[in-house]
Amino acid sequence: MHRGRTQFLVLIILLHQALIQAQVYGQGIPSSCHKLEIKYKRSMGIDASDAIHIPESLQVPADHKLRLCYLGQGVQKYKFNGTEWINFNASAVLHLGGQNRIGGRHFYLAKPDNLGGQPTWETFSSWSTVTGKALEKTSVRNDAIAWVLLQSTHSSGSGKRFGQATYIQRLFTVGGLPPNTTSLTGAVTGQYFESPYTAVYAYYTKQ
Numbered sequence: 001m002h003r004g005r006t007q008f009l010v011l012i013i014l015l016h017q018a019l020i021q022a023q024v025y026g027q028g029i030p031s032s033c034h035k036l037e038i039k040y041k042r043s044m045g046i047d048a049s050d051a052i053h054i055p056e057s058l059q060v061p062a063d064h065k066l067r068l069c070y071l072g073q074g075v076q077k078y079k080f081n082g083t084e085w086i087n088f089n090a091s092a093v094l095h096l097g098g099q100n101r102i103g104g105r106h107f108y109l110a111k112p113d114n115l116g117g118q119p120t121w122e123t124f125s126s127w128s129t130v131t132g133k134a135l136e137k138t139s140v141r142n143d144a145i146a147w148v149l150l151q152s153t154h155s156s157g158s159g160k161r162f163g164q165a166t167y168i169q170r171l172f173t174v175g176g177l178p179p180n181t182t183s184l185t186g187a188v189t190g191q192y193f194e195s196p197y198t199a200v201y202a203y204y205t206k207q
């Protein structure tokens with residue numbers, strides 16, 4: 001009898017917690033995205049209750065749903081072509097929701113695929129991959145690389161990861177800019193530069 005009552009109480013507590021969770025993430029924000037938004041706000045000194053608005057031009061069509069967010073941590077790679085620093089690659093590790101464990105990596109394909117996609121993300125366990133093509137970019141802060149909306153050109157592997165991804169956003173960027181060319185008078189054609197950065201990558205699938 002006593003044992004049955006304890007189990008009943010545990011069940012009530014679990015149901016209650018599930019309800020609270022549902023309220024916090026009630027607008028359909030996955031917990032991995034919620035955690036990274038909080039982390040970014042904290043690092044930028046933005047009040048937790050202030051909403052961060054994603055620029056209109058970077059918004060995903062309404063029939064696509066936000067599924068997962070990874071923190072990307074690594075370098076943006078540049079090559080000087082004589083007049084400009086060209087962003088030709090990236091090398092970053094991916095942490096699901098900012099967890100310590102490395103869940104995947106980000107890089108550019110050697111060449112754009114047949115639909116023009118080149119930036120690629122891959123998960124290790126539950127293997128999956130998605131390649132995307134940038135549709136829109138918006139510089140949100142002048143000390144960080146732009147926020148970007150990309151459309152998937154190819155994806156495969158686990159549908160719980162990137163296998164069904166349709167759109168990807170690069171948000172909440174920190175660093176990653178090329179050298180300030182005017183102050184780097186010594187730059188020679190063909191010179192490389194790696195610029196440390198972090199960003200949040202948000203993955204969407206069709207509803």
Ligand SMILES: *[C@@H]1O[C@H](CO)[C@@H](O)[C@H](O)[C@H]1NC(C)=O
Pocket residue numbers: 081082083084086
């Ligand atoms: C460097 O790249 C930019 C952008 O693609 C281009 O406009 C410019 O002509 C290039 N400069 C040289 C010297 O190739």
Ligand SMILES: *[C@@H]1O[C@H](CO)[C@@H](O)[C@H](O)[C@H]1NC(C)=O
Pocket residue numbers: 088089090091107108109110111
């Ligand atoms: C980018 O780097 C990856 C390895 O990290 C490499 O496989 C790929 O070919 C590179 N892409 C370009 C365009 O340099």
Ligand SMILES: *[C@@H]1O[C@H](CO)[C@@H](O)[C@H](O)[C@H]1NC(C)=O
Pocket residue numbers: 180181182183
């Ligand atoms: C680039 O360097 C020049 C000269 O030092 C400076 O006037 C300019 O503000 C810098 N631009 C940026 C974007 O940092």
